Amino acid sequence: MKKITIAVDGFSSTGKSTLAKQLAKALGYVYVDTGAMYRAVTLFAMRNGFVGGERDNVSALIRLLPKIQLKFKYNDALGFSEMYLNGENVEKEIRTLDVSNNVSSIAEIEQVRHKLVDLQKKMGKEKGIVMDGRDIGTVVFPDAELKIFMTASPEKRAYRRYKELLDRGEKVKYEDVLENVEKRDFIDSNREFSPLKKAKGAIEFDNSDMGLKEQFERIQNYALRVIEKQK
Numbered sequence: 312m313k314k315i316t317i318a319v320d321g322f323s324s325t326g327k328s329t330l331a332k333q334l335a336k337a338l339g340y341v342y343v344d345t346g347a348m349y350r351a352v353t354l355f356a357m358r359n360g361f362v363g364g365e366r367d368n369v370s371a372l373i374r375l376l377p378k379i380q381l382k383f384k385y386n387d388a389l390g391f392s393e394m395y396l397n398g399e400n401v402e403k404e405i406r407t408l409d410v411s412n413n414v415s416s417i418a419e420i421e422q423v424r425h426k427l428v429d430l431q432k433k434m435g436k437e438k439g440i441v442m443d444g445r446d447i448g449t450v451v452f453p454d455a456e457l458k459i460f461m462t463a464s465p466e467k468r469a470y471r472r473y474k475e476l477l478d479r480g481e482k483v484k485y486e487d488v489l490e491n492v493e494k495r496d497f498i499d500s501n502r503e504f505s506p507l508k509k510a511k512g513a514i515e516f517d518n519s520d521m522g523l524k525e526q527f528e529r530i531q532n533y534a535l536r537v538i539e540k541q542k
C-alpha cells in the first residue's frame with residue numbers, strides 16, 4: 312500500500328502529539344514531534360545565556376546554529392523517540408514551563424526555522440510519516456496528502472497542560488499556564504516567518520468537547536480513506 316504524509320498542525324496543547332503518535336502507531340508510520348526540535352534549540356539558547364540577557368542574543372545564537380546537532384532516537388521501552396541535543400538526551404528538560412515560556416521567541420527566528428525545516432523535509436522524504444507542529448501543512452509538507460488542523464478553547468488547553476505538568480512533578484499555577492498558552496498562541500499566529508495558520512486543504516478539528524478516543528477514531532478513518540485512494 313502506498314504511504315502518505317500526514318501533517319498535524321494547531322495551537323499548543325490541542326493534543327497534536329497524542330493524536331499524531333496514535334496515528335503513526337496504527338499505520339506503522341514514523342512520528343516526528345517538531346515542537347521538540349524548537350524546544351531543544353531554546354534549551355541550548357537558555358543554557359548559553361542567549362535568552363533574557365542584555366547581549367545581542369539573536370545573532371550569537373545564529374552564529375552557533377551549525378554547532379547544534381539534533382537527533383531523535385527511538386526508545387523501545389517508552390515506545391516513542393526522544394530528543395537528543397548534541398548527543399545528550401534532553402527529553403525531560405525541554406518540557407518544562409521555563410522552556411515553554413521562551414520557545415516562541417526562538418521559533419520566530421528565520422534562521423532557526425530554516426535549519427529545522429530543512430531537517431524536517433529530509434525526515435519526510437520517504438513518506439510514511441506523521442509530523443506535528445505549526446507549519447507542517449503550510450511550509451514543511453505543503454503537498455501532504457492529509458492535513459489536520461487542531462483547535463480547542465484556551466481554557467481547556469491550559470487545563471490539560473496544567474495537569475500534565477503537575478503529573479510530571481512541576482509546581483505550577485493554572486493561571487500561569489493559561490497565560491503561557493495565550494501568549495504562545497499570539498506569538499505563533501502573528502510571527503513574520505511561517506505563522507501558525509490553517510493550511511489549504513486542512514481538515515479542522517475542535518476537540519474542546521471531544522474525547523481522545525472519538526477523535527482518534529474519526530481521524531484514523533479519514534486517514535485510511537485517503538490511503539485507500541492512493542492505490
Ligand code: DC
Pocket residue numbers: 323324345346347349350414415418443444445446447495499
Ligand atoms: O508543539 P510544542 O508546544 O511542543 O511547540 C513548542 C513551540 O515551538 C510552539 O510554541 C511554537 C514552536 N513551533 C513552531 O514554531 N513550529 C513548529 N513546527 C513546531 C513548534
